[in-house]
Amino acid sequence: MKPMKKKDYEAALEPLQLELNNLAHWLAHTGTRLMVLLEGRDAAGKGGVIATISERLNPRQVRAAALPKPTERELTQWYFQRYVAHLPAAGEMVLFDRSWYNRAGVEKVMGYCTETQYALFLKQVPVFEKMLVDDGILLFKYWLAVDQAYQEERFAERAADPLKRWKLSPIDLESRKHYAAYGRARDAMFEATHSKHAPWHVVDFDDQRRGRLNLIRHLLDQVPDLAVPVQALELPPLPGKPQKEHFAGAVKPIRDRY
Numbered sequence: 001m002k003p004m005k006k007k008d009y010e011a012a013l014e015p016l017q018l019e020l021n022n023l024a025h026w027l028a029h030t031g032t033r034l035m036v037l038l039e040g041r042d043a044a045g046k047g048g049v050i051a052t053i054s055e056r057l058n059p060r061q062v063r064a065a066a067l068p069k070p071t072e073r074e075l076t077q078w079y080f081q082r083y084v085a086h087l088p089a090a091g092e093m094v095l096f097d098r099s100w101y102n103r104a105g106v107e108k109v110m111g112y113c114t115e116t117q118y119a120l121f122l123k124q125v126p127v128f129e130k131m132l133v134d135d136g137i138l139l140f141k142y143w144l145a146v147d148q149a150y151q152e153e154r155f156a157e158r159a160a161d162p163l164k165r166w167k168l169s170p171i172d173l174e175s176r177k178h179y180a181a182y183g184r185a186r187d188a189m190f191e192a193t194h195s196k197h198a199p200w201h202v203v204d205f206d207d208q209r210r211g212r213l214n215l216i217r218h219l220l221d222q223v224p225d226l227a228v229p230v231q232a233l234e235l236p237p238l239p240g241k242p243q244k245e246h247f248a249g250a251v252k253p254i255r256d257r258y
Contacts, residue, residue: 001207009209016216017056022226024057024093029228031090033137036219037099040144041182042172043154045208049144050095052212053219057093066097079103079121080128088137100125104189106171109181122192129198139198140222142215143186144205148179 027034036053038046047066054062065086074082080100088094103121107113113121133139146154155176158164175182194200201218205211220226247253 001210003207004209004213006209009213012213013052013216016213016220019220019226020053020057020216022228023220023223024061025228025230026223026226027093028061028091033088033090034093034223035088035096035132035137035139036093037096037101037139037141038144039098039101039105039142040205041146041151041179042175043151043158043167044144044146045205045211046097046144047167048208049212049215050097053095053216061091062093062095064095064097065099079117080124087132100128101189101193104193105182105185106175108185109178110171110174122189125193126195126198129193129195133197138223140219141198141200143190143200143202144211144215145202146205150206151179152176 023034026032038050040046050064054064065083067082067086070082083096083100086094086096100121103113103118104125108118129139155168155172158168190200203211203215203218
C-alpha cells in the first residue's frame with residue numbers, strides 16, 4: 001500500500017479533530033475520566049499520534065504522560081505507584097507515551113527487572129486495570145505495530161536530522177539488536193493482559209499518517225454519543241476604539257528582526 005499523501009491525510013484529519021473536540025466537551029460535561037495507553041516499538045509513532053490527538057485541545061484538560069527513568073526512591077515503591085499520580089481526574093484525558101507496560105517490554109528484554117518482578121507484574125496488571133475500570137475510568141490500550149524495515153528507516157532519519165537526534169537514546173540503539181525478542185515479549189504480554197475489561201488494540205503504523213487516522217477513528221468509536229450542547233459565544237462590542245499596546249518606563253519590546 002502506498003504511503004498516504006499529506007493533503008489526503010489533512011483532509012481526513014480535520015473532521016476527526018472536530019470529533020475529538022466534541023469528546024473533550026463530553027468529558028468535561030459528564031466528568032468522565034479517559035486514559036489511553038500507547039505502546040509499541042521504538043520509532044513506531046507514539047509521540048506523533050499523541051501530538052495529533054492533543055494539538056487542538058485544551059492542554060489543561062488533555063495531557064501527555066511520558067515518565068522518565070525511575071529514581072532510586074521510586075525503585076523501592078510498589079511498581080504501579082508512580083503511574084497512579086498521573087491518572088486522570090474528572091473531565092480529563094491522559095495519553096500515556098509508554099506506561100506500566102515498560103516492565104513487560106524494555107525491562108524484560110533488556111534485563112532491567114528480575115524474572116520474579118516480571119512474573120508478579122503480569123499477575124497484577126489485570127487486577128490493577130480492573131480496579132481502574134471498575135472505578136469508572138475509560139481505559140484504552142493500543143499497540144502501534146511497525147515492521148523492522150520501517151523502524152530502521154525512522155532510526156536513520158533521526159540519526160541524520162539534528163532536530164530529531166534527541167529521539168535516539170542509547171537504549172534505542174541497543175534495542176535494535178533485539179527486534180525478535182521484543183516480539184516474543186509483546187506476545188507474552190498480550191497473552192497475560194488482554195482482558196475483557198481492558199483489551200489490546202493493534203494498529204498498523206508502517207504508514208504513520210494512516211495509522212494515526214485509524215487509531216483516532218477507533219478511539220472515537222469506543223465512546224458513547226458525544227453530542228453535548230455548546231452555548232454560542234458572542235463577543236460584546238468594545239467600549240471605544242481598539243487601543244495599541246503601549247509600554248511605559250525602561251522595559252521595551254525587542255528589536256524586530258524579521
